Amino acid sequence: MFKVIRLSALILLCNFTLHAQNINYARKVINDLCAPEMYGRGYVKKGDNIAAKYIREELKAAKLKSFTAEYFQEFGFPVSVYENEVKVIVDDHGLIPGEHFIISAGCPPVDGVFKLLWIDSATIDNQAAFNQIEKQISRQTFVVVGEVKYQKINHPERLKQITSNEFNARGIIYAAEKKLTWSVSTKWDQFATIFVKEGILKPFQTSAKITIAAQIKSHATQNVIAYVEGSKYKDSFVVFTAHYDHLGMMGKEAIFPGANDNASGVAMLLDLANYYSKNKPEYSVVFMFFAGEEAGLFGSYYYTQNPLFPLKQISLLLNLDLMGTGDKGLTAVNATVFPDEFQELQLVNMDGDFLPTIASRGKAQNSDHHYFTENGVRSFFFYLMGDYHFYHDVDDKADALPLSKYNEAFKLIQKFADHYQKGE
Numbered sequence: 001m002f003k004v005i006r007l008s009a010l011i012l013l014c015n016f017t018l019h020a021q022n023i024n025y026a027r028k029v030i031n032d033l034c035a036p037e038m039y040g041r042g043y044v045k046k047g048d049n050i051a052a053k054y055i056r057e058e059l060k061a062a063k064l065k066s067f068t069a070e071y072f073q074e075f076g077f078p079v080s081v082y083e084n085e086v087k088v089i090v091d092d093h094g095l096i097p098g099e100h101f102i103i104s105a106g107c108p109p110v111d112g113v114f115k116l117l118w119i120d121s122a123t124i125d126n127q128a129a130f131n132q133i134e135k136q137i138s139r140q141t142f143v144v145v146g147e148v149k150y151q152k153i154n155h156p157e158r159l160k161q162i163t164s165n166e167f168n169a170r171g172i173i174y175a176a177e178k179k180l181t182w183s184v185s186t187k188w189d190q191f192a193t194i195f196v197k198e199g200i201l202k203p204f205q206t207s208a209k210i211t212i213a214a215q216i217k218s219h220a221t222q223n224v225i226a227y228v229e230g231s232k233y234k235d236s237f238v239v240f241t242a243h244y245d246h247l248g249m250m251g252k253e254a255i256f257p258g259a260n261d262n263a264s265g266v267a268m269l270l271d272l273a274n275y276y277s278k279n280k281p282e283y284s285v286v287f288m289f290f291a292g293e294e295a296g297l298f299g300s301y302y303y304t305q306n307p308l309f310p311l312k313q314i315s316l317l318l319n320l321d322l323m324g325t326g327d328k329g330l331t332a333v334n335a336t337v338f339p340d341e342f343q344e345l346q347l348v349n350m351d352g353d354f355l356p357t358i359a360s361r362g363k364a365q366n367s368d369h370h371y372f373t374e375n376g377v378r379s380f381f382f383y384l385m386g387d388y389h390f391y392h393d394v395d396d397k398a399d400a401l402p403l404s405k406y407n408e409a410f411k412l413i414q415k416f417a418d419h420y421q422k423g424e
């Protein structure tokens with residue numbers, strides 16, 4: 001009797017591990033992907049390549065199949081890389097990269113000591129003061145735009161002249177930023193732009209040593225793709241996608257970990273990969289981890305141009321990005337493009353009582369579903385919503401991420417995907 005009880009307890013336990021999502025595993029993946037050794041999964045120290053190898057190991061461990069020799073689909077693109085000095089020193093006071101300031105994504109190289117010319121609402125509306133500033137602008141100056149209430153100034157055209165750098169300063173500093181949001185660029189801007197958090201710079205500060213080492217590099221990377229073969233309908237594919245790249249580093253100190261964007265989506269994909277590997281589906285299920293999303297959807301674009309099986313065999317594609325919250329529900333991009341499927345999604349959600357709301361959104365070129373949609377693939381982009389405001393900044397860290405509705409979102413997505421298993 002004892003043995004029997006133990007056996008059924010074991011079966012119960014097995015059932016649990018076989019059928020349930022695994023938030024502990026997801027948490028571990030997010031921690032690993034956001035570790036300093038991944039360098040923000042971008043363009044400094046080949047961070048994204050290190051992440052790709054990590055994902056491949058996880059897929060191997062989950063015993064997934066590969067369309068290619070080793071799960072990789074290689075490609076490349078140019079990118080502006082900041083792997084050396086990125087420094088702003090004002091009156092012997094070094095600003096902290098990432099926390100006090102960021103540079104524009106396509107900031108060209110700068111090196112020197114520059115005069116700072118402060119501009120704010122008062123100087124813009126005062127003709128004499130504005131002319132005085134205009135006269136002083138040269139290649140040895142940065143114009144510092146302080147607090148400007150756009151609605152309240154009488155001469156917005158003067159502000160426009162400054163921000164478009166009509167007077168040819170070496171660059172522009174925006175000194176009243178509420179939040180710093182970085183990004184990636186494939187080319188350089190016309191002039192240097194630096195964004196500084198409000199309260200860091202003061203109008204009496206008149207000179208700054210600015211060093212920005214920038215290089216345009218051709219970056220070699222890869223998509224990581226694996227699948228579980230269907231037991232009945234091998235040629236019908238449900239596809240899950242998530243980008244694994246993030247912004248990398250800005251200089252030698254500032255790392256952008258990208259926990260929510262998109263270590264969280266990668267973690268859920270790997271968790272789904274483990275799930276389907278243990279619970280063999282009738283249709284084939286594919287997992288695509290794209291590179292170069294932040295630089296301009298490069299990985300998913302490359303894939304749609306070089307698909308590993310015909311795109312028309314995809315019965316449903318779900319792109320997951322920003323899976324770290326959920327207490328305010330989920331947004332479905334392409335809901336208005338596929339209204340019947342969106343209704344189905346809502347029914348599944350109501351049925352399982354998973355998330356508080358499912359918000360409908362139209363087409364948007366904002367993540368890796370885009371080129372699939374353009375190629376006629378039935379696709380959605382899902383992102384979760386909640387009180388988490390770190391985005392494209394140094395604070396989007398693994399330990400800050402709540403994963404508040406991770407389990408519910410996993411179940412919703414998995415159950416919704418189950419409806420499209422026969423390629424109908």
Ligand SMILES: [Zn+2]
Nearest residue numbers: 261262321322
């Ligand atoms: Zn993203």
